[in-house]
Amino acid sequence: MQKSPRAGVSGLFAVIALPAFIGLLLGSLSWGLVAGLSLWAYLQLRQTRRLQKWLLSTDLLPPESHGQWGDIFDDLARLQKRHRNKSKDLRSVISRFQQSSSALPDAVVIVDKQNNLEWWNRAAERLIGLKSSADRGKPLMNLLRDPRFIRYYRKGQYEEPLQLPSPLHNDTVLQYQITEFGVGDRLIVARDITRLIRLEQTRQDFVANASHELRTPLTVIRGYLETFLDQPLPKPMERALTQMQNQAIRMESLVSDLLLLSRLEASQHIPDENPVNIQGMLRSIQADAIALSGDKEHRIELDANPNYDLLGQSQELQNAFSNLVFNAVRYTPAQGHIKVTWEVDTEGGHLCVTDDGIGIDSIHLERLTERFYRVDEGRSSATGGTGLGLAIVKHALQRHGARLEIESQPGVGSSFCCHFSRDMLTKTPQSLVS
Numbered sequence: 001m002q003k004s005p006r007a008g009v010s011g012l013f014a015v016i017a018l019p020a021f022i023g024l025l026l027g028s029l030s031w032g033l034v035a036g037l038s039l040w041a042y043l044q045l046r047q048t049r050r051l052q053k054w055l056l057s058t059d060l061l062p063p064e065s066h067g068q069w070g071d072i073f074d075d076l077a078r079l080q081k082r083h084r085n086k087s088k089d090l091r092s093v094i095s096r097f098q099q100s101s102s103a104l105p106d107a108v109v110i111v112d113k114q115n116n117l118e119w120w121n122r123a124a125e126r127l128i129g130l131k132s133s134a135d136r137g138k139p140l141m142n143l144l145r146d147p148r149f150i151r152y153y154r155k156g157q158y159e160e161p162l163q164l165p166s167p168l169h170n171d172t173v174l175q176y177q178i179t180e181f182g183v184g185d186r187l188i189v190a191r192d193i194t195r196l197i198r199l200e201q202t203r204q205d206f207v208a209n210a211s212h213e214l215r216t217p218l219t220v221i222r223g224y225l226e227t228f229l230d231q232p233l234p235k236p237m238e239r240a241l242t243q244m245q246n247q248a249i250r251m252e253s254l255v256s257d258l259l260l261l262s263r264l265e266a267s268q269h270i271p272d273e274n275p276v277n278i279q280g281m282l283r284s285i286q287a288d289a290i291a292l293s294g295d296k297e298h299r300i301e302l303d304a305n306p307n308y309d310l311l312g313q314s315q316e317l318q319n320a321f322s323n324l325v326f327n328a329v330r331y332t333p334a335q336g337h338i339k340v341t342w343e344v345d346t347e348g349g350h351l352c353v354t355d356d357g358i359g360i361d362s363i364h365l366e367r368l369t370e371r372f373y374r375v376d377e378g379r380s381s382a383t384g385g386t387g388l389g390l391a392i393v394k395h396a397l398q399r400h401g402a403r404l405e406i407e408s409q410p411g412v413g414s415s416f417c418c419h420f421s422r423d424m425l426t427k428t429p430q431s432l433v434s
Helices: 006-025 030-055 069-104 122-127 147-155 194-229 235-265 279-294 316-330 362-367 377-383 389-399
Strands: 107-111 116-119 162-165 175-179 185-192 274-276 298-303 306-314 337-346 347-353 404-409 411-423 426-427
Touching: 030 069, 030 116, 107 122, 122 185, 147 162, 147 175, 194 235, 274 316, 279 298, 279 306, 279 316, 279 337, 298 362, 306 316, 316 337, 316 347, 316 389, 316 411, 389 404, 389 411
Parallel strands: 298 337
Antiparallel strands: 107 116, 107 185, 162 175, 175 185, 274 306, 306 426, 337 347, 347 411, 404 411
């Protein structure tokens, strides 16, 4: 085989040399050259057709040829062989991946950058209901239509997994985990966590039953204490019974908060979403806060945007917001100012509770939402808190896809803000606005 570029030039001269010589003998060199070049062009076209025919065929062996065209055929044959080997290896890897993925009990789904279904394993058909014959290439949102999944998918923040019922079986709970790869592609893994949920439900039932059993003796104890305190008693005994009654009341509050926190921790997302009248809720909390303030005569101000409400669970939001407002009342000195605001901007909805109370040192802010964390044991006991209020706020907000932001300075006051995304907002009905 001839690899030198000079071989092609030599072939050209070899083809046109004889016609040129004959033309020279006949006294017309130019026509001899034209004839030689025409013969050379014909031979090149013939080899080009042979190349094209070979490339379109399934024949692995290249056509027999000599000179420069022989080198080209041989080089292309080697390239084809390398390409076939790489394709074979790639198909083998893909086949192994598909076989191993099909053996997984978890659903695995690949979505392209246009959010269309590209590939999935057998578990995805069993858990999610995808059908290989009909769903390939279709938009993911057309098949998984739960608003919570769509919001989670579009948000692009996949640090925490999403728990939702299976589209096929309501009694099956799936945990979705999304991972981005390539350029806009996503890998979705859906795991059946029904057994874990049932175990968690067993734990919740135990806490609920234990708390219920605690409530019964507490009710009896409080009843007898109230009866005794209604009778004339010596001062030392009256003082002791009064302390016992206060501690029994505090224990009842602790049991109630434990029950609520256990229920909130059971799931990271609310089961369904309903419009919540934020204005009415905040007015009710404001009235309760004024009653709690009593002789302290706090100035409790409310400024709420009347055009937007929230989507969520009313009771959970009520517990979260009231905890923040009541904490402000407890830790703000008499005659202090407390302001509750509900604002909406391009980023979403923001509910803030601001006070000019005693404030909190910055070293405590990161741990405030931990269970039973106390900035000051003596101060917390005096206010009658259970140490679970902010933990309840944190978990209630997490279930609504919101976050809690805390700012505080000792001697200046504190600000607790709940930030909700825009997709959790809903327009207030005109009848309520007017």
